[in-house]
Amino acid sequence: MFRFVLRRILLMVPVLFGLLLLTFVMLQMVPGDPAATLAGENATPEQIAEIRQKFGFDDPIVVQFGRYLGQIAQGDFGVSAYSRRPVGDDIVLRLPATLELTLVALGIAAVGGILVGTLAAVWHNSPFDHGVRILSVAGLAVASFWFAIMLQMLFAMELDWLPLRGRLPTGLAAPPDVTGLYLVDSLVAGQFGTFWQALQHLILPAFTLSLGGLATIARFTRSSIIETMQRDFVTYEEAVGYPKRRIILPYVLRNSLVSPVTQIGLLFGQLIAGAVVVESIFDWPGLGSYLVEAIFTSDYKAILAVTLVVGVIYAAVNIVVDLIHGIIDPRVADQM
Amino acid sequence: MKTSLLRSVALAATLMAALPAGAQAQDKPSEIVWGDTLPKGLDPHVVYDVPMQFILLNNYDGLFRYVGNPPELQPWLAEGYEVSDDALTWTITLKPDVTFHDGSALTADDVVYSFKRLLEMGQGPSGAFKPVLKPDNVTKVDDLTVQFVLDKPYTPFLAALPLVAIVNEDLVKEHEKDGDWGAEWLASNEAGSGAYSIDPSTYRPQENVDMMRFEDHFYGWDDNANPVDIVRAAPVKETSTRVLALIRGDIDATDSYLPTDQVERVEKADGVHVAQDESMRVMLIRMNNQRPPFDNKNFRKCVSHAFNYDGFISIILKDYAIRNAGPIPNNLWGAPADLEPYSYDIEKAKEFCDAARAEGADLDRPMEIQIQSALDQTTQSAQLLQAGFQELGLTLNLVPSTWAQLTTDAASVETTPDMWVHWVSTYFVDPENWIGQMYDSQFHGTWKASSWYQNDKVDELLREARAETDQSKRATLYEEASRIVVEDAADVWIYNTVQLRGLSDKVQGYKFSPVGSGGDIRWISIED
Numbered sequence: 135m136f137r138f139v140l141r142r143i144l145l146m147v148p149v150l151f152g153l154l155l156l157t158f159v160m161l162q163m164v165p166g167d168p169a170a171t172l173a174g175e176n177a178t179p180e181q182i183a184e185i186r187q188k189f190g191f192d193d194p195i196v197v198q199f200g201r202y203l204g205q206i207a208q209g210d211f212g213v214s215a216y217s218r219r220p221v222g223d224d225i226v227l228r229l230p231a232t233l234e235l236t237l238v239a240l241g242i243a244a245v246g247g248i249l250v251g252t253l254a255a256v257w258h259n260s261p262f263d264h265g266v267r268i269l270s271v272a273g274l275a276v277a278s279f280w281f282a283i284m285l286q287m288l289f290a291m292e293l294d295w296l297p298l299r300g301r302l303p304t305g306l307a308a309p310p311d312v313t314g315l316y317l318v319d320s321l322v323a324g325q326f327g328t329f330w331q332a333l334q335h336l337i338l339p340a341f342t343l344s345l346g347g348l349a350t351i352a353r354f355t356r357s358s359i360i361e362t363m364q365r366d367f368v369t370y371e372e373a374v375g376y377p378k379r380r381i382i383l384p385y386v387l388r389n390s391l392v393s394p395v396t397q398i399g400l401l402f403g404q405l406i407a408g409a410v411v412v413e414s415i416f417d418w419p420g421l422g423s424y425l426v427e428a429i430f431t432s433d434y435k436a437i438l439a440v441t442l443v444v445g446v447i448y449a450a451v452n453i454v455v456d457l458i459h460g461i462i463d464p465r466v467a468d469q470m
Numbered sequence: 471m472k473t474s475l476l477r478s479v480a481l482a483a484t485l486m487a488a489l490p491a492g493a494q495a496q497d498k499p500s501e502i503v504w505g506d507t508l509p510k511g512l513d514p515h516v517v518y519d520v521p522m523q524f525i526l527l528n529n530y531d532g533l534f535r536y537v538g539n540p541p542e543l544q545p546w547l548a549e550g551y552e553v554s555d556d557a558l559t560w561t562i563t564l565k566p567d568v569t570f571h572d573g574s575a576l577t578a579d580d581v582v583y584s585f586k587r588l589l590e591m592g593q594g595p596s597g598a599f600k601p602v603l604k605p606d607n608v609t610k611v612d613d614l615t616v617q618f619v620l621d622k623p624y625t626p627f628l629a630a631l632p633l634v635a636i637v638n639e640d641l642v643k644e645h646e647k648d649g650d651w652g653a654e655w656l657a658s659n660e661a662g663s664g665a666y667s668i669d670p671s672t673y674r675p676q677e678n679v680d681m682m683r684f685e686d687h688f689y690g691w692d693d694n695a696n697p698v699d700i701v702r703a704a705p706v707k708e709t710s711t712r713v714l715a716l717i718r719g720d721i722d723a724t725d726s727y728l729p730t731d732q733v734e735r736v737e738k739a740d741g742v743h744v745a746q747d748e749s750m751r752v753m754l755i756r757m758n759n760q761r762p763p764f765d766n767k768n769f770r771k772c773v774s775h776a777f778n779y780d781g782f783i784s785i786i787l788k789d790y791a792i793r794n795a796g797p798i799p800n801n802l803w804g805a806p807a808d809l810e811p812y813s814y815d816i817e818k819a820k821e822f823c824d825a826a827r828a829e830g831a832d833l834d835r836p837m838e839i840q841i842q843s844a845l846d847q848t849t850q851s852a853q854l855l856q857a858g859f860q861e862l863g864l865t866l867n868l869v870p871s872t873w874a875q876l877t878t879d880a881a882s883v884e885t886t887p888d889m890w891v892h893w894v895s896t897y898f899v900d901p902e903n904w905i906g907q908m909y910d911s912q913f914h915g916t917w918k919a920s921s922w923y924q925n926d927k928v929d930e931l932l933r934e935a936r937a938e939t940d941q942s943k944r945a946t947l948y949e950e951a952s953r954i955v956v957e958d959a960a961d962v963w964i965y966n967t968v969q970l971r972g973l974s975d976k977v978q979g980y981k982f983s984p985v986g987s988g989g990d991i992r993w994i995s996i997e998d
Contacts, residue, residue: 167881168874170917172593177597178915179881213654217510217516217517217657219510219657286710287714297720298714304678305501414707414708415707415711417708419676430873431874
């Protein structure tokens with residue numbers, strides 16, 4: 135198991151190198167001159183050339199990439215040429231917001247999806263099952279920005295139950311920084327009022343973000359359980375006279391979870407990507423909205439840093455998913 | 471984090487102590503949430519865009535400032551100025567007893583340092599000065615006098631001075647790192663003397679920053695009985711969220727680009743209204759005057775008659791815009807009052823197209839117009855023009871793009887697209903900001919001059935205007951240049967913007983100025 139993890143971590147290095155190289159090359163090919171953006175209004179061509187030289191944009195791409203790798207190896211993401219803020223500082227500010235949102239959305243999608251999927255499978259071909267199937271398709275088809283606005287109109291404007299935007303009410307100080315996750319940090323500091331506020335602010339964006347994933351996991355769980363229930367050992371147990379609930383939980387569910395768990399792992403990556411839209415609508419100050427701004431201003435260092443961070447998270451999640459596979463299914467663990 | 475918490479407490483305590491007795495009696499400092507966009511960094515010599523104007527106006531002071539609408543150029547840190555007859559030497563005297571937020575005195579040294587810093591770093595608004603001012607030619611005469619010696623006569627110099635924030639030299643120098651002029655530090659901190667000081671512990675880029683009223687601001691607060699004590703700047707990115715947040719009372723002001731279809735909705739809601747102010751921001755469709763068939767004047771006139779101006783302004787913009795016949799905003803001096811705008815007239819357009827064909831112009835190739843995907847109006851206007859082209863039997867394709875790409879493409883005739891849509895905003899209030907930098911061929915290669923328009927007579931007029939110190943003479947020169955540029959149909963000029971900002975009714979005394987779009991909080995009073 136230890137060797138498996140180590141091997142996977144070592145494998146991450148070339149994968150991330152490839153990812154960075156690809157992003158770097160693509161950024162060079164995308165039209166848009168960062169020097170022109172930096173030089174701003176009224177800039178003369180000479181001034182743009184001066185900036186290009188100053189920030190090394192005119193060096194050969196190999197030199198630029200090498201210089202960047204050297205910086206990254208020292209744990210330095212560099213300074214944004216646009217804002218002159220250290221990119222690492224911005225990432226530290228933004229990443230926890232995205233992680234908190236994504237993890238809660240993932241939780242809703244996983245728990246909700248498995249629960250709904252299981253019930254749909256147990257009540258196979260019942261009205262509930264049909265309802266779930268229709269909603270699953272709808273959940274995948276609905277545009278998240280439309281859904282978000284509908285939720286805002288209903289829960290924030292009409293009912294006034296939940297806040298409209300942001301992570302906390304404007305003016306309320308963030309809890310002391312430990313993890314950057316407000317739910318955790320406010321509990322650690324014993325600020326239960328802040329915890330309650332942070333939780334309320336999370337509900338709408340997290341639910342919006344989770345919708346597509348919830349639908350996917352529900353569908354996978356449902357079909358996986360139905361398939362398992364048709365296998366011989368279930369038929370045997372039913373024949374012996376085991377009550378249904380005692381078969382489903384310990385035997386069927388465990389045998390059916392490999393596929394949904396893989397989906398959950400993949401979903402994590404999709405959620406981080408999907409967070410771009412949700413973060414913009416709910417003013418969630420995460421990496422998604424940071425990335426969008428970076429793209430609009432050709433802020434290369436910021437784009438590369440976000441790519442790298444998301445890449446690392448994605449790779450790490452995949453390792454964790456494999457480990458969970460091992461726990462659920464001992465046959466997989468034997469091969470590790 | 472502990473230090474920033476302590477700092478917040480200390481700042482709050484200082485603020486409470488600084489508040490006038492009346493305000494303390496009200497037990498709580500007044501505050502508003504300002505939902506306008508924040509810049510990516512706080513350094514006013516690095517970031518130069520409309521959101522930066524908010525930081526510039528509130529946290530910093532310049533030598534001069536624009537106030538009101540039409541914007542009046544007022545001496546601000548300056549007490550007065552003298553200019554030599556050859557318009558080369560500008561001597562500016564400073565007001566005495568101006569202090570920075572840390573209590574130190576603002577002197578000529580700080581002004582010299584600020585200009586040197588701007589020019590040496592070469593970012594931000596330096597482009598307005600670099601062609602005429604070398605860093606070494608900004609010198610201190612005495613503690614309250616600064617002298618600027620320009621390389622060549624440049625009258626818009628004075629109009630551009632409000633762009634430059636005067637920073638606290640000692641404070642910035644303390645934080646310099648590897649010759650970076652303190653840029654990394656100033657990106658997240660503030661070293662100004664403005665009416666509001668930033669609480670750096672609350673700063674999260676593009677997300678939040680709290681500003682505290684600076685009781686000792688040199689201008690004083692006598693003209694504002696109930697100023698805002700705390701401004702929490704918290705941008706709301708999405709239009710729908712922004713409008714809902716205003717109506718709910720989560721924010722007290724939106725940005726000043728409220729979509730026209732939201733105006734009625736805001737006006738109908740309780741406790742909020744929309745401030746409407748004519749600005750100086752011209753929307754236009756550019757044409758690459760050096761690429762066939764756009765190098766043909768008759769064809770450009772054909773295009774100018776193929777756009778449905780009235781339809782765009784009255785139906786799409788619900789009349790929240792004012793038809794602008796040429797490149798200079800109607801409400802600025804230098805814009806000729808008698809200028810006849812191009813009208814939407816397909817018959818006339820056909821005649822001009824035929825004339826262009828007769829002159830050998832090839833109109834059969836599909837033409838392209840680049841739009842900025844994030845800005846709906848660029849798409850809407852391009853689609854309207856596309857409809858006009860269809861009636862003429864011409865093909866116009868819409869190509870999505872971004873601002874970063876457009877500004878890069880403008881570097882050469884070959885890479886500049888056939889057409890593209892954008893606005894020219896007010897950075898400084900002088901025809902130079904519009905016609906001067908748009909149609910003088912010396913600016914070819916910059917996005918502002920991206921029509922690649924070339925007319926020797928216009929070059930001559932614009933250059934003469936730039937060196938002339940008498941404003942009435944300058945106005946005549948700009949008027950003449952405008953008439954020629956419009957007769958040449960260099961571009962398609964559409965409208966001058968009406969800025970629309972949603973405001974809470976408790977915000978009183980909102981004073982709009984096209985420079986900074988009304989983001990100058992010092993004039994605002996709070997009414998509960």
